[in-house]
Amino acid sequence: MEKLSILPSVLSPASAQADRIVSLTSYFIVAAAIVLAIVIGSLVYVVIRFRAKPGDKEPAQFTGNKVIEGFMIGVPTLLVVVFMYLTLDTMADVLPPEEDTRPDVVITGHRYWWEAAYPGTEAIVANEIHLPVGRRLLLHINAADVIHDWWVPALGAKMDAIPGRTNHLWVTITKPGVYDGACSEFCGTQHAWMRIKVVAQSEADFRQWVARKEKAANPVLSASAQAGAAFFSRQPCGSCHRIRGTAANGAVGPDLTHFASRKTMLAGLMENNPDNLRQWLTDPQHVKPGALMPRFSYPKDSINVLVAYLSALK
Amino acid sequence: MITDVEIPEPLAPLPGATVNTNQGLLQWISSVDHKQIGIMYLLMTLFYLLVGGLLALLMRVQLMVPTNTFLAPDSYNQLFTMHGTTMIFFVLTPAILGLAVYMVPLQIGANEMAFPRLNAFSFWISFFGGFLLYFSFLAGGAPDAGWFSYAPLNQTQYSASPGIDYYCIGLLLSGIGTVGTAANLVVTIITLRTPSMHYRYLPVFVWMVLIDAFLILAAFPSLNAALVMLLVDRQLDGHFFNTDAGGSALLWQHLFWLFGHPEVYIVVLPPFGVLSEVFQVYSRKPIFGYPFVVGSGIAISLLAFGVWVHHMFATGMGNTVNSFFAVSSMLIGIPTGVKVFNWLGTMYGGSIRFTTGMLFATAFLVEFTIGGLSGISFAIVPIDWQLTDTYYVVAHLHYVFLGGSLFGLFAGFFYWVPKISGRLYSETLGKWFFWLFVIGFNLTFFVQHILGIIGMPRRVYTYPNLAGYSSLNLISSLGAFLMGVSMLLFLYLLYDTLKRGKRAGDNPWDGYTFEWLASSPPQLKNFTLLPPVYSFRPLHDLNHPKIGDYQKPDEEKYGTKDVD
Amino acid sequence: MEQKTLIKLVVGSEAIFFLALLMAFVYFTYVPVLNPRVASSLDLNRTSLFTVMLLSSSVTFWRAEVSFRRGRTKQLRLWLLCTVVLGVVFLVGQGSEYSSLLSRQLTVSKGTFTTSFFTLTGFHGLHVLIGIVVLSIVLYLTFLGDLDDPDSALLPSVGIYWHFVDVVWAVVFVIVYVLPHFLTGHTP
Ligand code: HEA
Ligand code: HEA
Ligand code: CUA
Numbered sequence A: 001m002e003k004l005s006i007l008p009s010v011l012s013p014a015s016a017q018a019d020r021i022v023s024l025t026s027y028f029i030v031a032a033a034i035v036l037a038i039v040i041g042s043l044v045y046v047v048i049r050f051r052a053k054p055g056d057k058e059p060a061q062f063t064g065n066k067v068i069e070g071f072m073i074g075v076p077t078l079l080v081v082v083f084m085y086l087t088l089d090t091m092a093d094v095l096p097p098e099e100d101t102r103p104d105v106v107i108t109g110h111r112y113w114w115e116a117a118y119p120g121t122e123a124i125v126a127n128e129i130h131l132p133v134g135r136r137l138l139l140h141i142n143a144a145d146v147i148h149d150w151w152v153p154a155l156g157a158k159m160d161a162i163p164g165r166t167n168h169l170w171v172t173i174t175k176p177g178v179y180d181g182a183c184s185e186f187c188g189t190q191h192a193w194m195r196i197k198v199v200a201q202s203e204a205d206f207r208q209w210v211a212r213k214e215k216a217a218n219p220v221l222s223a224s225a226q227a228g229a230a231f232f233s234r235q236p237c238g239s240c241h242r243i244r245g246t247a248a249n250g251a252v253g254p255d256l257t258h259f260a261s262r263k264t265m266l267a268g269l270m271e272n273n274p275d276n277l278r279q280w281l282t283d284p285q286h287v288k289p290g291a292l293m294p295r296f297s298y299p300k301d302s303i304n305v306l307v308a309y310l311s312a313l314k
Numbered sequence B: 001m002i003t004d005v006e007i008p009e010p011l012a013p014l015p016g017a018t019v020n021t022n023q024g025l026l027q028w029i030s031s032v033d034h035k036q037i038g039i040m041y042l043l044m045t046l047f048y049l050l051v052g053g054l055l056a057l058l059m060r061v062q063l064m065v066p067t068n069t070f071l072a073p074d075s076y077n078q079l080f081t082m083h084g085t086t087m088i089f090f091v092l093t094p095a096i097l098g099l100a101v102y103m104v105p106l107q108i109g110a111n112e113m114a115f116p117r118l119n120a121f122s123f124w125i126s127f128f129g130g131f132l133l134y135f136s137f138l139a140g141g142a143p144d145a146g147w148f149s150y151a152p153l154n155q156t157q158y159s160a161s162p163g164i165d166y167y168c169i170g171l172l173l174s175g176i177g178t179v180g181t182a183a184n185l186v187v188t189i190i191t192l193r194t195p196s197m198h199y200r201y202l203p204v205f206v207w208m209v210l211i212d213a214f215l216i217l218a219a220f221p222s223l224n225a226a227l228v229m230l231l232v233d234r235q236l237d238g239h240f241f242n243t244d245a246g247g248s249a250l251l252w253q254h255l256f257w258l259f260g261h262p263e264v265y266i267v268v269l270p271p272f273g274v275l276s277e278v279f280q281v282y283s284r285k286p287i288f289g290y291p292f293v294v295g296s297g298i299a300i301s302l303l304a305f306g307v308w309v310h311h312m313f314a315t316g317m318g319n320t321v322n323s324f325f326a327v328s329s330m331l332i333g334i335p336t337g338v339k340v341f342n343w344l345g346t347m348y349g350g351s352i353r354f355t356t357g358m359l360f361a362t363a364f365l366v367e368f369t370i371g372g373l374s375g376i377s378f379a380i381v382p383i384d385w386q387l388t389d390t391y392y393v394v395a396h397l398h399y400v401f402l403g404g405s406l407f408g409l410f411a412g413f414f415y416w417v418p419k420i421s422g423r424l425y426s427e428t429l430g431k432w433f434f435w436l437f438v439i440g441f442n443l444t445f446f447v448q449h450i451l452g453i454i455g456m457p458r459r460v461y462t463y464p465n466l467a468g469y470s471s472l473n474l475i476s477s478l479g480a481f482l483m484g485v486s487m488l489l490f491l492y493l494l495y496d497t498l499k500r501g502k503r504a505g506d507n508p509w510d511g512y513t514f515e516w517l518a519s520s521p522p523q524l525k526n527f528t529l530l531p532p533v534y535s536f537r538p539l540h541d542l543n544h545p546k547i548g549d550y551q552k553p554d555e556e557k558y559g560t561k562d563v564d
Numbered sequence C: 001m002e003q004k005t006l007i008k009l010v011v012g013s014e015a016i017f018f019l020a021l022l023m024a025f026v027y028f029t030y031v032p033v034l035n036p037r038v039a040s041s042l043d044l045n046r047t048s049l050f051t052v053m054l055l056s057s058s059v060t061f062w063r064a065e066v067s068f069r070r071g072r073t074k075q076l077r078l079w080l081l082c083t084v085v086l087g088v089v090f091l092v093g094q095g096s097e098y099s100s101l102l103s104r105q106l107t108v109s110k111g112t113f114t115t116s117f118f119t120l121t122g123f124h125g126l127h128v129l130i131g132i133v134v135l136s137i138v139l140y141l142t143f144l145g146d147l148d149d150p151d152s153a154l155l156p157s158v159g160i161y162w163h164f165v166d167v168v169w170a171v172v173f174v175i176v177y178v179l180p181h182f183l184t185g186h187t188p
């Protein structure tokens, strides 16, 4: 299915599943256009032909016609039957049951960020999620607090992340690329900034990436970054954030082990650069009001060393 | 041939029949007259339409440009919650109740509702429900979890302000009022029809109200139960929907949509009835396929209870469940199509008068079909998997709510305002209002289909500047302001009609049903004498004895004659 | 006729309300397997007794209606009084069940079972209470002589409501008390 749309959209698929949905959608668009054309066409005809003219007497008072009613019921019924069939067929293709398969990725929605773990490996990442191309992947979708919804239009169906249950999605990505997505179930104050970035890459690149993510943070630290590391470990940061290889082991906030390798921060809100990071650490509630990270009011110096440390976590 | 008959009245003597109508506000507050209560319902509707619309305009200002900071995120979230809740529970629902309470007794030839005091009670309890909902703004924050307030976001640990408690109590009160009025309407229609008005002679509007009232009686308890459970959770620390303590998030969704889906038909069936009257009278022909129009209403109301899971296609319930609800949702398109085509059939061969009311009815056919078709696209589950919870849904719901219900109500407003106020509105103003409103409406909401398709989720207080987002949102916001302007014009039109409108006379449109026999506005006692009923257009029979339906056999009255 | 139709509609609507509460209870206590706490926490014997009381109040009400149609005001008062007393006894029974649960720390916030149990039975109890109030008013009216017209729809209308409340209890009793005992093999 070639691109139907000039803008990135649900009509520019990059997975086998999204492709199936686009075919179905295009049949529907055609059918709907025909129905709409019939309604508007007959309306325009009636409006022009039967508008009252001066001197009109009461028109013939006819009240119905069984044959026409038959068509009114019959033709839409046919249409419904056809689309019923197409729908069931596509559903079975796009989202069959999971049948004890081990998931390739376990995705968990948190207020207001995404966590992705890759079972069988140590890798845990946040917000920017890499996936291999050309393989049928099973995604598990969970929620840590309220309902969220995983949606990357180019990759096909969305799926709710519901606390207390595990949902699944099948995805076979067909084209490498970076795909935008967003949380699509209202989940609170910062629902708007709970965006998703999926990086689809070749199997080899993907394996390399996972291998890098599996490693603990082990950067070469400048003096100020070392001061930052020490400061970080003294402060409560570690109760919410994990940095593998250190004592920090929290799970409330995003994993920071490889924080500096993310292009954006705060689930797509802003570019990941030292300035933005400084702003965030100075006053999180100003940068992303309602985000679940408190304001600590640290002196400027402490913030600077923190920034140096976090920016080194490649 | 035509003789007069006695008018049925409620068992108890008419309360208030001896009260002078010119005693000001107090008289309105204490009134049990169905017309005054109907008018109060409609005034409440207008008030909340302006308030809810104002909230929408604020939202559109915030969304006009990407990463706007006009509103804080929490304020935005309160706004769309209050906007949706207001529009559904305090605009559309009281509007249909108000029209029904005003018109049903008149159309069936009765002088009152069966229970006038219950009628007043129901109105006032709904009224105070709305009051309480808005009081939350002063009491620490309006509800902020969306009009369907999903669990567990509606729990105290995620929404600590008392807003959702006000939401519960406000909706419970208005829900009780709505059920009361519905029961009252059913009893009125069953027992107070003029004796010769068989069910097969009921005006279509009355039929739709009757069906609608049963829908209300069956759907609202489910909402009330859900709200009660939510209150138990929030006030008594219960665990129905508290997923942190074993509660269920999906239970709320099932209970809510078991109400919520029927609710959308609750607010659209009476407008369907209104339109059926409007199409007939302005086309100067009886409705095409009366039994099919009525029957499809019944079919819709039955199907309405079997489709609720289509709001939950993305919750991972499995393909078996989803298939069932996909099929039932698509099936609803069939009876709805029957209505659309029958209205076209009513216009066909007529002599159509394009008054403002008829313009709204005509535009309805287009807008509602667009909204209905986008509804069918959701019933096709894989499309819903892509588009649920995006602006495409926002587009759908406004096309059916405005293009469907509200256009129907406006058609009814212009059709009946001469009856209710006794005065004619200015067609010039009416047409200006119509065009501004329709153009604004399509500008605002058509582009939202595209926004959904290019990936914009709903309920976001702001959005990144991705390709297409800013221009489409700007168009949408400008359209909204155009609608705002048109609403100001509407207010002026209302003022102009009441102050300067020419006397309408009893039957300015040469209408077909009994309300046009009463004086304009009707006296406290609607009728003293009525002719007997031989068809669903009794007044047409009376005024046009040569071409009246009364002399025809039934199969001709209904167009059910076998065709050779 | 009008009153009776109205009451029937309201009662039908109420039935759906209770169905929703009942569904929540069933969902939390029967799915995926029956929660064994249900049977062991609730006192089937005592509640059976009070159930019999409530159900027999439907019989006494029926006698009241018969007396009313026959114009026997004295009997009418007696049967109405019986109905009210039986209703009150039922409420007292429910109160004692509640207090024994609460004394074992089984409060509304204990878990989904207690939350749904108290909400379901509490709302039923509220309906019984409303019924008792209405019946008392009717009883009072008989003394004022307002109920002398044997065609009055008042008593039959109240009756529809009262029988409904009893039927709801019968269903609740079976689902909340009886079935769990059988299914978990608990001997009362
Ligand atoms: C008046 C209100 C109204 C009406 C009439 C409808 C009508 C329909 N709606 Fe809509 N709906 C809403 C109000 C309404 N809806 C609202 C408010 C929401 C969002 C709630 C929220 O999330 O906030 C919603 C959401 C909604 C969803 C969930 C979307 C989502 O959140 O993922 C679905 C899914 O199936 C749906 C389906 C339908 C269908 C199939 C119809 C059908 O009844 C439409 C039938 C009409 C036609 C089809 C047009 C005329 C027919 C013909 C010309 C005949 C030929 C055509 C065919 C046979 C195809 N609606
Ligand atoms: C009857 C139903 C109805 C009506 C009429 C409207 C009318 C409008 N709606 Fe809304 N809308 C809903 C029902 C309705 N809506 C529902 C149910 C939701 C979902 C909520 C949720 O997600 O929970 C929704 C959501 C919704 C959103 C999505 C919010 C989000 O997801 O983030 C948007 C965004 O553009 C919007 C816009 C509008 C606009 C611009 C109008 C315009 O038509 C408004 C036009 C303006 C007026 C009619 C008023 C004019 C007033 C004045 C000129 C001032 C008067 C002066 C005084 C009062 C002193 N609506
Ligand atoms: Cu997470 Cu919206």
Ligand SMILES: [Cu+2]
Residues within 6 Å of the ligand: B260, B261, B264, B307, B308, B310, B311
């Ligand atoms: Cu629906």
